Amino acid sequence: NAGVMQNPRHLVRRRGQEARLRCSPMKGHSHVYWYRQLPEEGLKFMVYLQKENIIDESGMPKERFSAEFPKEGPSILRIQQVVRGDSAAYFCASSPTGESGYTFGSGTRLTVV
């Protein structure tokens, strides 16, 4: 039973390019969460999704960021026109119920040059 799978592990983008981060939840988990971690800071909530629905996007910047969790396939966090301040580790977590059992992936480390 594989855990939460995130890819790529490392991603380098030039300013202005697009970044796509993928997250495959654990088998049987239909709730997905995205978090961002800046150096020396804690994990900051970005968005909570269930299959085909965004439940809570209160932590997501209003511009350039979007997330989806389609009926088939992984959840995608998309960052358009990246800037240096987007450099961070992005973690995905999944849960079977949305109430407990949050399991995190190993993260994607985005570097904007």
Add this chain to the structure above:
Amino acid sequence: EDQVTQSPEALRLQEGESSSLNCSYTVSGLRGLFWYRQDPGKGPEFLFTLYSAGEEKEKERLKATLTKKESFLHITAPKPEDSATYLCAVQAQRKLSFGAGTTVTVRA
């Protein structure tokens, strides 16, 4: 807005020297308090969930306790492999709100 404050920011221990980490929180309608361990370059690894004041949970050298305002993570006789950042998180609405973490270094 939910607030989670962890102290100290960093803790250096000698092997075998027991200590405690603190997590104080302000949240409306606590549904659960979570402790995670995070090693450098990796994702958080689940340790415990506590649901009500007075509850305690143990795992090897770690013991977590919960009151109405704070939680403690006690590390008994730590070993170098216990070196990590320990994260505390509260669940009120349908998400976890994290503290900044306590980085523990255990020297042999």
